[in-house]
Amino acid sequence: MKKLLALGAASLIFAGCSTNTTVSAPSPIPDTTADTTQTTPTDTTMMTPDASASPTAMATDATMMPDGSMQVKLNTQNDLGQSGTATLTPSADGKSVVVVLALTGGTFTAAQPAHIHEGSCPAPGAVKYPLTNVVNGKSTTTLKMSMADLLKTAPQLAINVHKSADESSVYTACGNLQ
Numbered sequence: 001m002k003k004l005l006a007l008g009a010a011s012l013i014f015a016g017c018s019t020n021t022t023v024s025a026p027s028p029i030p031d032t033t034a035d036t037t038q039t040t041p042t043d044t045t046m047m048t049p050d051a052s053a054s055p056t057a058m059a060t061d062a063t064m065m066p067d068g069s070m071q072v073k074l075n076t077q078n079d080l081g082q083s084g085t086a087t088l089t090p091s092a093d094g095k096s097v098v099v100v101l102a103l104t105g106g107t108f109t110a111a112q113p114a115h116i117h118e119g120s121c122p123a124p125g126a127v128k129y130p131l132t133n134v135v136n137g138k139s140t141t142t143l144k145m146s147m148a149d150l151l152k153t154a155p156q157l158a159i160n161v162h163k164s165a166d167e168s169s170v171y172t173a174c175g176n177l178q
Helices: 002-015 053-060 147-151
Strands: 061-062 072-075 085-091 097-104 112-119 125-133 139-144 157-162 171-176
Touching: 053 072, 072 157, 085 171, 097 125, 097 157, 125 157
Parallel strands: none
Antiparallel strands: 061 072, 072 085, 072 171, 085 097, 097 139, 112 125, 112 157, 125 139, 157 171
16 A cells, blocks of 8 residues: 555656646556567667666656656666666756766767657657767756756657767667656
């Protein structure tokens, strides 16, 4: 019962981020014994998920914190060994959001482009908001909008980090905001 109440409270927190939200009972836990075999694409430039990442981990990347910030787990992509977190913190006046990326793993000598994309991992769609390039595993960007406005700009959003500007089609890490 406590778990159900906690899930209901979390749903209400997320419901406050949208002007048109239906709160419902939590979905049953997915059957993890189902066949999740992935096929390898023939085009090697396609963005594919890391084979060791579970589908349920990719679907539950964001956690709303009590202080109004959101933490997003950035899962490794393409077996490149880079993962980390994105922390989105609203400003005191609520008019902007600071996005801090902290990544570890992999060896990347060039600056890594990062963006908030429409869609979801492992293959998000168009870039919605550019973020400051990741250098030495770190990036900080201030978006001039409220957290609520950010989250309602698209039905699904994902934060994605690219290998480099020259290899922008290769994703190193990705996490779903919604």
